[in-house]
Amino acid sequence: GDSVTQTEGQVALSEEDFLTIHCNYSASGYPALFWYVQYPGEGPQFLFRASRDKEKGSSRGFEATYDKGTTSFHLRKASVQESDSAVYYCALGYGNMGYKLTFGTGTSLLVDP
């Protein structure tokens, strides 16, 4: 079946550092790709999605580009803030009267002030 792999379980940075969280996927079809963010005690929040090869998604200073060739959708931010500390999930999904999402295991980001 389809799957999403996030290689970093935890990332620790200082404010204004550059962020990269790696996401690779394996899919039988041509899915849409998503990033969600989850703060403690809350449900995940949608960041953005991309639906086709070379499409870039972005929100709140975060961005990722759909790369079908390397089956990747890496999350990047040029300058992180303490408030970005959270768990980030990469996901894939297909539209069918809704989106059946498959999530990765998540990457916990801790930003020191």
Next chain:
Amino acid sequence: EAGVTQSPRYAVLQEGQAVSFWCDPISGHDTLYWYQQPRDQGPQLLVYFRDEAVIDNSQLPSDRFSAVRPKGTNSTLKIQSAKQGDTATYLCASSFLGGAEQFFGPGTRLTVL
């Protein structure tokens, strides 16, 4: 605008007991999802509805789990005879017209002793 609401927020059971979770989606959202999120893992889709119809319940353990959305608005997820392996947070999400952005509630944290 009110977000997705869930109740209860916490539940603690002995193995073999039954429990129900309730979800009120964002007003006007016709698509509703139930996810299970074990500790330190990503959400895993259990079932989703478009209005009152089940679109996909292939990941719902049908022998002990059931979900209904009789009027296409609120929804109930029930676990009969809970097991320790059911310990997780149960998340409800909704979207408009099956759109890609899913809005999550805060979840119900279930502990089965």
